[in-house]
Amino acid sequence: MTTITQDEVPAGRAAPAVARPGPLPLRVAAPAALAAGLALLAAFPPYGVWPLAPVGVALLAAAAHRRRIRAGAGLGFLTGVALFAPLLSWTNLHTGYLPWVLLSLLQAGYLALLGAATAWVSPLADRWRATWPALTGVLWVGQEALRDRTPFGGFPWGRLAFSQDDSPLLRLAGLGGAPLVTFAVALTGGLLLGAAWCWWDGRGRRWAPVAGLAAAAVAVPAAALGVPVAAAGPGVAVTVAIVQGNVPRLGLDFNAQRQAVLNNHVEATIELAAAVTAGRQRQPDLVVWPENSSDIDPLRDGTAGARISQAADAVRAPILVGVVLRGPGAGQVRNAGILWRPGTGPDLAQLYTKRHPVPFAEYVPMRELARMVSSQVDRVRADFVPGSEPGVLHTGAAVLGDVICFEVAYDEVVRDTVTGGAQLLVVQTNNATFDVAEARQQLAMVRLRAVEHGRPALMASTVGVSGFVAPDGRVSDATGFNTRAVVVRQVRLADGRTLATRVGLWPEVALAALAVTALAGAAVLRRRHRAGG
Incomplete structure (x- = not known):
C-alpha cells in the first residue's frame, strides 16, 4: 500500500506512479504494538531497563502512523494491555482478578486514545517531518495529563517519568517535574522513530539522516547529565x-x-x-x-x-x-x-x-451501581473522608x-x-x-x-x-x-525551591496545549486534503 498527499504533487503535473510507503503492514504493526507494551513494562521497576521506554514509545508510534483512527486506537489498546496488565498485577494478589482486569483495561483505554491521536496527526508528521519527535512527546504528555485526572481523580501509575529513576533524564524533574521527564522520554522515542521511518521511507538508502536522528536520540539523555541536582540538602x-x-x-x-x-x-x-x-x-x-x-x-x-x-x-x-x-x-x-x-x-x-483516597479501595463512588458489577466493593465497609489541607507538619526538628x-x-x-x-x-x-x-x-x-x-x-x-x-x-x-x-x-x-517547584503545573499545561494544537492542526490539514481532492 502506498500513499501520497496533494502537497507532494507539483502544480500542473500528475501524481507519480510510485509514492513513499504507507503504514506498516498490519502483520508488522500488531506485533510492534505488543512489543511496545512489553518494552515499556521492562522499563519500570522491578526490571528497571529504562532505555526501553523510548523504544516502546517509538514502536507504538510507528505502528499507529498513517493508519485509520480506529486502527490506531486498537493498536494503542494492545500496547496498553501488554503494559498495564502485568504492571498492575499486584492488584490481583489478594482481591481477585476483577479489580485487576477492570483497572488494566481502563488504563489501556488511555493508550487507545493515544494510538488514535497518533494516527490522527500523521499528516502533520509527514508534512513537517522535523516536528515528529516533538509531536510524539506532547501527545504522551497530553495522554498522561488526562489519565492522571480521570475518572474519580485519575490513576497516574505507569507514567513514563516513573520509569526513569535510574536514568539521566530523571534530572529534568528539577526543571519541569514529571511532565517534562515524560516529554523527554517520548521525544527520545520520537527521534528513534524518525530514524527508523526515514530508513523505511527511503528503502534503506538514506543513511545520513538516519544516523543523525539516532545520534540525536542518544544526545537527549546525554544532555540531561548536564542538568545540576543537589547531592544533599544545604540545611540543618x-x-x-x-x-x-x-x-x-x-x-x-x-x-x-x-x-x-x-x-x-x-x-x-x-x-x-x-x-x-x-x-x-x-x-x-x-x-x-x-x-x-x-x-x-x-x-x-x-x-x-x-x-x-x-x-x-x-x-x-x-x-x-x-x-x-x-x-x-x-x-x-x-x-x-x-x-x-x-x-x-x-x-x-x-x-x-x-487528601486523595483511592476510589474502590478506600471509598466506593456510586456504590449501588458498583455493587451490580461486583459485591467485592462491600469489602470497603466505611468510606475514607478526604482531608483538605496539605500535609505540612512541624515536628520542632524539621518541617515535614x-x-x-x-x-x-x-x-x-x-x-x-x-x-x-x-x-x-x-x-x-x-x-x-x-x-x-x-x-x-x-x-x-x-x-x-x-x-x-x-x-x-x-x-x-x-x-x-x-x-x-x-x-x-x-x-x-x-x-x-x-x-x-x-x-x-x-x-x-532543604528550604530552597527548584524551577519545577516554582513553575508548578505550567510545563504540563503548555505541553498539553501543544498536543491539543497538534490535533487541531491535523484536522485543518485533513480538511484541506479532502477539499483538494
Missing part, C-alpha cells in the same frame, strides 16, 4: 529513624491483625530506644512509622494511645504515626498521619488527613511534607507540601496487600519527587520497601520486603 542535619514493623501475614486481612501490627511498631521502636541507650545507634530527632501502623484509632482507644506513648517516651523523640481515625461522621473514617510527642502524646495541631501511599503519584499533592514549607518529604505507605514490585514502583516515584523539589525524602512502609532518598535521587538504607527493620540516617534539610 537531623537524625531520622524509619520503623518498618512488618505484619504477621500479608493480605487484605492485615486489618484483622491491627493490634499485632501496632505492637510490632511499638516493640521495634522500644528496641531502637535500647540501642540508643547502649550507644549502638544515634539518638533520633524524629521517628516515622508507616501508613496503617495503628489501624486502631489511638484518639478513641486508650490502650492503643498508651502503647504509642510508651514508644515515644522510650525513644525520646516525636513519632509520625500512620493512623486510621473514626469519623467525622457515622460510617466514615480518615487515613491520617499524626505527630505523637514524648511526654504529651498526640499533637492534634500536627495532623494530616489523606507528609503524603500517604499512592498520593506520591500526584504532582500537586506533593508540591503543595513543599510550597507550604516542607523541608523533608515523607511518604507513609502500607504495601501489605501488594508485593515487592509495587513497592519498588512506588519508591521510584519518591526518587522523582526528591529531584523534582530538591528535597531529601523517605518512604516508610509497613512491610517494605522503606528507605531514604537524597535530593539527587539516590537511595540509601533500603530495606527488604516482608521483614522487620529499623533504619536510622542523618539527613540535611
Whole structure:
C-alpha cells in the first residue's frame, strides 16, 4: 500500500506512479504494538531497563502512523494491555482478578486514545517531518495529563517519568517535574522513530539522516547529565529513624491483625530506644512509622494511645504515626498521619488527613451501581473522608511534607507540601496487600519527587520497601520486603525551591496545549486534503 498527499504533487503535473510507503503492514504493526507494551513494562521497576521506554514509545508510534483512527486506537489498546496488565498485577494478589482486569483495561483505554491521536496527526508528521519527535512527546504528555485526572481523580501509575529513576533524564524533574521527564522520554522515542521511518521511507538508502536522528536520540539523555541536582540538602542535619514493623501475614486481612501490627511498631521502636541507650545507634530527632501502623484509632482507644506513648517516651523523640481515625461522621473514617510527642502524646495541631483516597479501595463512588458489577466493593465497609489541607507538619526538628501511599503519584499533592514549607518529604505507605514490585514502583516515584523539589525524602512502609532518598535521587538504607527493620540516617534539610517547584503545573499545561494544537492542526490539514481532492 502506498500513499501520497496533494502537497507532494507539483502544480500542473500528475501524481507519480510510485509514492513513499504507507503504514506498516498490519502483520508488522500488531506485533510492534505488543512489543511496545512489553518494552515499556521492562522499563519500570522491578526490571528497571529504562532505555526501553523510548523504544516502546517509538514502536507504538510507528505502528499507529498513517493508519485509520480506529486502527490506531486498537493498536494503542494492545500496547496498553501488554503494559498495564502485568504492571498492575499486584492488584490481583489478594482481591481477585476483577479489580485487576477492570483497572488494566481502563488504563489501556488511555493508550487507545493515544494510538488514535497518533494516527490522527500523521499528516502533520509527514508534512513537517522535523516536528515528529516533538509531536510524539506532547501527545504522551497530553495522554498522561488526562489519565492522571480521570475518572474519580485519575490513576497516574505507569507514567513514563516513573520509569526513569535510574536514568539521566530523571534530572529534568528539577526543571519541569514529571511532565517534562515524560516529554523527554517520548521525544527520545520520537527521534528513534524518525530514524527508523526515514530508513523505511527511503528503502534503506538514506543513511545520513538516519544516523543523525539516532545520534540525536542518544544526545537527549546525554544532555540531561548536564542538568545540576543537589547531592544533599544545604540545611540543618537531623537524625531520622524509619520503623518498618512488618505484619504477621500479608493480605487484605492485615486489618484483622491491627493490634499485632501496632505492637510490632511499638516493640521495634522500644528496641531502637535500647540501642540508643547502649550507644549502638544515634539518638533520633524524629521517628516515622508507616501508613496503617495503628489501624486502631489511638484518639478513641486508650490502650492503643498508651502503647504509642510508651514508644515515644522510650525513644525520646516525636513519632509520625500512620493512623486510621473514626469519623467525622457515622460510617466514615480518615487515613491520617499524626505527630505523637514524648511526654504529651498526640499533637492534634500536627495532623494530616489523606487528601486523595483511592476510589474502590478506600471509598466506593456510586456504590449501588458498583455493587451490580461486583459485591467485592462491600469489602470497603466505611468510606475514607478526604482531608483538605496539605500535609505540612512541624515536628520542632524539621518541617515535614507528609503524603500517604499512592498520593506520591500526584504532582500537586506533593508540591503543595513543599510550597507550604516542607523541608523533608515523607511518604507513609502500607504495601501489605501488594508485593515487592509495587513497592519498588512506588519508591521510584519518591526518587522523582526528591529531584523534582530538591528535597531529601523517605518512604516508610509497613512491610517494605522503606528507605531514604537524597535530593539527587539516590537511595540509601533500603530495606527488604516482608521483614522487620529499623533504619536510622542523618539527613540535611532543604528550604530552597527548584524551577519545577516554582513553575508548578505550567510545563504540563503548555505541553498539553501543544498536543491539543497538534490535533487541531491535523484536522485543518485533513480538511484541506479532502477539499483538494
